[in-house]
Amino acid sequence: MEFDLIDRIRARVASRDDVVLGIGDDAAILEVAPGRQLVVAADTLNAGVHFPHGTAAADIGWKALAVNLSDLAAMGAEPAWCTLSLSLPEADAEWLDGFLDGFLELAGAHRVALVGGDTTRGPLSIGVTVHGLVEPGGALRRDGARAGDDIWVSGTLGDAAGALALLQRPEPVVAAACEAGPVLAAGPADATDEALPRLRPRLDRPTPRVQLGRGLAGLAHAAVDVSDGLLADLAHVCRASGVGAGIDIDALPCSAALRDAFDEGERRSLQAGGGDDYELCFTAPADRRERIEALGAATGVALARVGRVVDGAGVVARDRSGAPWTPGRAGYAHFAEPFAPAPG
Amino acid sequence: MEFDLIDRIRARVASRDDVVLGIGDDAAILEVAPGRQLVVAADTLNAGVHFPHGTAAADIGWKALAVNLSDLAAMGAEPAWCTLSLSLPEADAEWLDGFLDGFLELAGAHRVALVGGDTTRGPLSIGVTVHGLVEPGGALRRDGARAGDDIWVSGTLGDAAGALALLQRPEPVVAAACEAGPVLAAGPADATDEALPRLRPRLDRPTPRVQLGRGLAGLAHAAVDVSDGLLADLAHVCRASGVGAGIDIDALPCSAALRDAFDEGERRSLQAGGGDDYELCFTAPADRRERIEALGAATGVALARVGRVVDGAGVVARDRSGAPWTPGRAGYAHFAEPFAPAPG
Numbered sequence: 001m002e003f004d005l006i007d008r009i010r011a012r013v014a015s016r017d018d019v020v021l022g023i024g025d026d027a028a029i030l031e032v033a034p035g036r037q038l039v040v041a042a043d044t045l046n047a048g049v050h051f052p053h054g055t056a057a058a059d060i061g062w063k064a065l066a067v068n069l070s071d072l073a074a075m076g077a078e079p080a081w082c083t084l085s086l087s088l089p090e091a092d093a094e095w096l097d098g099f100l101d102g103f104l105e106l107a108g109a110h111r112v113a114l115v116g117g118d119t120t121r122g123p124l125s126i127g128v129t130v131h132g133l134v135e136p137g138g139a140l141r142r143d144g145a146r147a148g149d150d151i152w153v154s155g156t157l158g159d160a161a162g163a164l165a166l167l168q169r170p171e172p173v174v175a176a177a178c179e180a181g182p183v184l185a186a187g188p189a190d191a192t193d194e195a196l197p198r199l200r201p202r203l204d205r206p207t208p209r210v211q212l213g214r215g216l217a218g219l220a221h222a223a224v225d226v227s228d229g230l231l232a233d234l235a236h237v238c239r240a241s242g243v244g245a246g247i248d249i250d251a252l253p254c255s256a257a258l259r260d261a262f263d264e265g266e267r268r269s270l271q272a273g274g275g276d277d278y279e280l281c282f283t284a285p286a287d288r289r290e291r292i293e294a295l296g297a298a299t300g301v302a303l304a305r306v307g308r309v310v311d312g313a314g315v316v317a318r319d320r321s322g323a324p325w326t327p328g329r330a331g332y333a334h335f336a337e338p339f340a341p342a343p344g
Numbered sequence: 345m346e347f348d349l350i351d352r353i354r355a356r357v358a359s360r361d362d363v364v365l366g367i368g369d370d371a372a373i374l375e376v377a378p379g380r381q382l383v384v385a386a387d388t389l390n391a392g393v394h395f396p397h398g399t400a401a402a403d404i405g406w407k408a409l410a411v412n413l414s415d416l417a418a419m420g421a422e423p424a425w426c427t428l429s430l431s432l433p434e435a436d437a438e439w440l441d442g443f444l445d446g447f448l449e450l451a452g453a454h455r456v457a458l459v460g461g462d463t464t465r466g467p468l469s470i471g472v473t474v475h476g477l478v479e480p481g482g483a484l485r486r487d488g489a490r491a492g493d494d495i496w497v498s499g500t501l502g503d504a505a506g507a508l509a510l511l512q513r514p515e516p517v518v519a520a521a522c523e524a525g526p527v528l529a530a531g532p533a534d535a536t537d538e539a540l541p542r543l544r545p546r547l548d549r550p551t552p553r554v555q556l557g558r559g560l561a562g563l564a565h566a567a568v569d570v571s572d573g574l575l576a577d578l579a580h581v582c583r584a585s586g587v588g589a590g591i592d593i594d595a596l597p598c599s600a601a602l603r604d605a606f607d608e609g610e611r612r613s614l615q616a617g618g619g620d621d622y623e624l625c626f627t628a629p630a631d632r633r634e635r636i637e638a639l640g641a642a643t644g645v646a647l648a649r650v651g652r653v654v655d656g657a658g659v660v661a662r663d664r665s666g667a668p669w670t671p672g673r674a675g676y677a678h679f680a681e682p683f684a685p686a687p688g
Contacts, residue, residue, distance in 0.1 A: 004437075005432075042473060100353065118388055120394070122469060
């Protein structure tokens with residue numbers, strides 16, 4: 001849904017001379033003063049769509065800011081200020097305090113000042129706009145990838161989608177009928193009990209790769225954050241840059257928790273198509289590998305080379321045998337279906 | 345609801361050296377570069393709360409931007425860029441096109457570039473963040489009013505609330521039972537038929553007083569836009585400035601349409617307590633009256649002097665006899681009750 005609508009908007013929008021980069025990247029770049037570029041991103045979370053009903057208020061607060069900081073990270077920008085638009089069904093001070101616990105914890109960690117916004121009555125929805133700064137010309141855009149570039153991914157992929165898959169597993173009739181029992185205990189996979197607590201923090205409290213993004217500003221050719229799924233997000237980079245990409249599906253970084261909870265087929269689909277990880281995917285020339293690995297070490301973020309930018313168009317994934325790999329389900333349709341109400 | 349929650353947020357927020365003005369005014373002021381101040385405001389409209397269900401998409405688009413530009417006007421800022429966060433129940437291209445008609449018409453009139461945002465699935469909600477620029481120190485804040493200042497109001501007051509009052513009048517049983525008939529034709533007041541078409545544009549398509557606000561930047565001591573109702577918004581100015589205010593209730597500017605549709609008691613309540621007019625209320629020393637009147641003439645906006653800033657605290661309204669006037673209903677509770685579904 002999202003991209004059709006955004007294309008429709010973009011086709012009609014007039015620009016200004018001081019808009020360096022408008023609709024279509026992770027954030028906009030605005031020339032606010034000579035030699036000073038402002039980076040602006042806005043992302044909204046809706047209950048039941050971007051987080052399961054029943055998610056802890058503090059986790060919602062954290063995530064609402066995290067997904068926006070992740071956009072700034074993907075631009076290589078230094079976060080500075082944010083605004084918050086909060087729609088609440090009722091004025092609930094306890095919920096708000098919890099929300100602020102998570103939101104302000106993350107804001108404090110990145111020295112982001114909350115400077116304004118509004119509160120309105122309505123279905124639970126959180127809109128955040130973040131503002132950051134970059135050196136002129138230093139931003140990481142989607143349109144800079146070049147054939148021959150390595151494709152890198154930070155952290156591990158598929159954990160958030162794995163947690164979501166476990167949450168959405170249909171409950172067996174016996175468990176559903178037994179109100180007192182732990183709802184997920186009788187799930188189809190024996191590993192669910194152990195896996196969910198290990199994976200769910202990745203869904204609820206994603207880590208925006210802000211320091212990594214800032215360090216990449218002088219190193220990478222292009223970057224995007226993985227919010228819709230690696231293949232989908234990388235396709236945006238390829239389209240913007242006029243290139244293609246080859247991905248080694250077996251090189252995608254995988255957490256032990258994901259490996260324990262899913263078979264290889266499920267795992268590959270979650271890693272390649274799962275959204276909400278908020279890792280960075282970026283491209284850089286091969287002669288910068290050492291500097292990039294040093295940056296990963298310095299920022300404490302694991303970095304994996306997972307493919308190569310090529311001439312042409314589109315993203316092709318291959319497994320270790322060299323055979324083309326297609327996901328078991330058609331990507332991760334982030335907005336296609338609202339979450340089922342969360343168990344518990 | 346709004347102010348309790350905002351106070352709760354403000355109490356916990358950490359600032360930064362480059363935040364000139366944070367939470368609590370119409371917009372925030374950020375020092376983006378030496379000698380360059382960015383003004384940022386964010387306002388959300390929710391279906392059924394900020395506009396009646398069934399409002400035309402183009403009117404919703406216009407209003408979503410207008411209420412934000414009104415915040416910039418109240419700061420004396422020059423609008424530059426905006427982002428749009430759109431939650432839609434379904435991807436509806438026709439609705440979006442209509443929405444953009446209104447949104448972009450107003451954006452074009454003020455040279456505002458739409459530079460980013462997001463679209464998500466959810467109940468209809470429109471979040472806009474606007475960015476403008478002011479000369480350092482030139483912004484109109486709420487905290488600059490001084491005892492002895494004149495209190496001015498632009499345009500006319502109460503029209504938007506008057507339209508809303510007509511829309512919300514209970515339908516007579518006969519009309520409600522007759523699906524084919526015009527729903528409002530049998531309204532309780534004979535004047536409704538004529539008055540609603542004259543008043544409703546003020547509810548659906550408010551005019552942000554951008555040029556006036558920019559002109560006031562060197563003239564006024566303090567300003568606020570009238571979104572919650574004159575007395576309520578002026579009270580914010582008084583509190584921020586540490587002063588009181590006296591209002592001449594009979595001096596409040598009134599449109600002919602409002603005068604025709606309501607008796608004096610209703611009219612005064614709508615003018616003093618009705619929200620959604622998005623006029624500017626500002627204070628300025630008496631020796632600037634001529635320059636202010638010249639600005640009104642130059643920008644084509646009627647300006648009325650409606651009272652005086654005094655030492656003390658609180659806002660007191662008096663009628664022509666000098667007797668204290670209290671509204672028939674306790675202010676305009678903007679978020680207290682969702683709109684009833686709109687007729688038609």
